[in-house]
Amino acid sequence: MKRFQIVALVLLVVAAIACCFLSVGILTKLQSGFLSLLSPLSRSGHVVQSSLGSLGKDLMTLDQLQSEYDRLLLENLQLRAENNGLRDLKEENDHLRTTLGYSERSSFRLIPAVVLGHDAEAWWNKIKINRGSKDGVAVDMPVITDRGLVGKTTAVSDDMTEVVLITDENCKVASKVEGTKEQGICAGVRAPAGELELSFLNKLADLQPGQKVYTAGVSGGIFPSGIALGTVKNFHARELDGEATLEPAADLGNLEEVFVVTGAK
Amino acid sequence: MKTGLLFILLLLLIPLVVVVQDLLPPLLPAQERILLLPMLFCFGAMALPLLPALLYALIVGIIQGLILLQVQSGQVELGLVGPIVFYFGWAIFLQMASDATRGIRWEIHAVASGMVTLSLLTGEFLILCAKRGSFPLDSIVLLRITIPAAAALLIAPLLYLLLRSLVSFQTETGLAKLKSPSLDV
Numbered sequence: 001m002k003r004f005q006i007v008a009l010v011l012l013v014v015a016a017i018a019c020c021f022l023s024v025g026i027l028t029k030l031q032s033g034f035l036s037l038l039s040p041l042s043r044s045g046h047v048v049q050s051s052l053g054s055l056g057k058d059l060m061t062l063d064q065l066q067s068e069y070d071r072l073l074l075e076n077l078q079l080r081a082e083n084n085g086l087r088d089l090k091e092e093n094d095h096l097r098t099t100l101g102y103s104e105r106s107s108f109r110l111i112p113a114v115v116l117g118h119d120a121e122a123w124w125n126k127i128k129i130n131r132g133s134k135d136g137v138a139v140d141m142p143v144i145t146d147r148g149l150v151g152k153t154t155a156v157s158d159d160m161t162e163v164v165l166i167t168d169e170n171c172k173v174a175s176k177v178e179g180t181k182e183q184g185i186c187a188g189v190r191a192p193a194g195e196l197e198l199s200f201l202n203k204l205a206d207l208q209p210g211q212k213v214y215t216a217g218v219s220g221g222i223f224p225s226g227i228a229l230g231t232v233k234n235f236h237a238r239e240l241d242g243e244a245t246l247e248p249a250a251d252l253g254n255l256e257e258v259f260v261v262t263g264a265k
Numbered sequence: 266m267k268t269g270l271l272f273i274l275l276l277l278l279i280p281l282v283v284v285v286q287d288l289l290p291p292l293l294p295a296q297e298r299i300l301l302l303p304m305l306f307c308f309g310a311m312a313l314p315l316l317p318a319l320l321y322a323l324i325v326g327i328i329q330g331l332i333l334l335q336v337q338s339g340q341v342e343l344g345l346v347g348p349i350v351f352y353f354g355w356a357i358f359l360q361m362a363s364d365a366t367r368g369i370r371w372e373i374h375a376v377a378s379g380m381v382t383l384s385l386l387t388g389e390f391l392i393l394c395a396k397r398g399s400f401p402l403d404s405i406v407l408l409r410i411t412i413p414a415a416a417a418l419l420i421a422p423l424l425y426l427l428l429r430s431l432v433s434f435q436t437e438t439g440l441a442k443l444k445s446p447s448l449d450v
Contacts, residue, residue, distance in 0.1 A: 008316050016323050016353065020346040027334055027341060034331045041284040049288050117287035120298040121333065122386050122409045123393055128287065154335060169397065170335060170342070190393065190401050194296075253296075 148249025
């Protein structure tokens with residue numbers, strides 16, 4: 001081995017050792033930089049994937065297109081009617097709250113985002129979305145859909161963010177069960193199969209399949225109260241506590257658009 | 266010079282491969298994912314000479330570490346140490362395998378891809394078990410380890426052919442390692 005090669009090998013080993021002792025701050029910055037590097041590629045990949053996915057839809061016959069158009073027209077009319085009804089209800093609700101002297105319950109400030117991809121890792125359940133710090137997204141912000149909680153933001157770059165899903169073992173959510181005083185901690189499992197586990201319940205709790213579970217919104221926590229988490233599938237008592245298996249409210253396997261909760265209005 | 270070109274090419278492919286593996290749909294029945302990065306690493310570790318191969322292993326290790334990085338309450342659950350040591354170890358082993366077979370061979374690349382994927386997923390699982398204090402070994406966990414490894418074994422020859430065709434653009438003589446007769450498939 002030549003002297004140059006020996007020097008290069010020593011430098012390489014020193015660099016590797018130095019990398020092993022990087023601080024959390026530097027690692028987070030490196031991760032953010034890496035996400036920024038991936039961002040244009042992920043966006044282009046998502047466009048290609050969407051185009052390929054819509055290829056089948058583009059090949060519909062004229063009859064199919066006509067029936068799809070009719071269905072969408074009808075759905076649009078239904079939604080408009082529902083929307084009008086809801087607007088009336090909101091006004092009535094606000095009026096009643098004001099009358100009763102309650103402070104206006106604030107709704108969330110949301111940033112819409114498109115899901116760019118699902119992480120290919122086996123033991124972590126994460127997605128990437130097309131919003132970042134430029135849009136006001138920061139670490140540890142809740143991510144939801146219209147159906148319920150999705151997860152929380154973990155790594156943020158300028159224009160891309162990683163979101164850890166509620167089915168990940170590391171995403172723990174304080175939860176409460178509808179119609180009961182039961183509260184527990186909801187989390188995913190190591191190899192997520194799409195279900196959630198709600199632990200630390202009273203072992204004598206009388207939970208029934210179909211009961212809804214919401215975020216409890218503990219003080220100092222990330223998740224606000226009242227966001228749908230899932231429904232109870234089954235409940236079993238353990239030695240010290242009770243545990244329920246939940247079906248997530250949001251369809252986590254087919255996420256396309258999500259909302260990042262940046263705060264209250 | 267030729268080694269430099271191959272190194273740069275393999276380096277540029279890393280972010281592309283990371284994005285593509287994220288876009289690939291999960292396999293049934295336990296939502297297993299196909300990992301392309303270990304296959305690319307195996308090619309680099311076997312096609313490059315020792316020092317560039319180790320440098321490549323360091324870079325892939327850092328990238329893998331950044332992909333896995335999760336900060337929980339200000340603490341890093343899995344840092345860069347594990348991935349860097351893992352890829353360094355495999356780079357040295359694959360260099361020896363490459364030397365023993367007088368150059369990179371598609372069969373060795375396929376087997377190595379499967380083994381690197383298998384050991385990567387097993388290692389991650391065991392480290393998480395040690396860190397989180399539970400050992401939930403069930404059929405889903407086994408499927409999540411074995412199916413991506415089997416997929417790597419099957420897909421690696423395609424990646425090998427693709428990379429080899431890219432490499433052949435570089436020069437008429439090719440790289441010292443890639444020039445060997447054993448490369449012919």
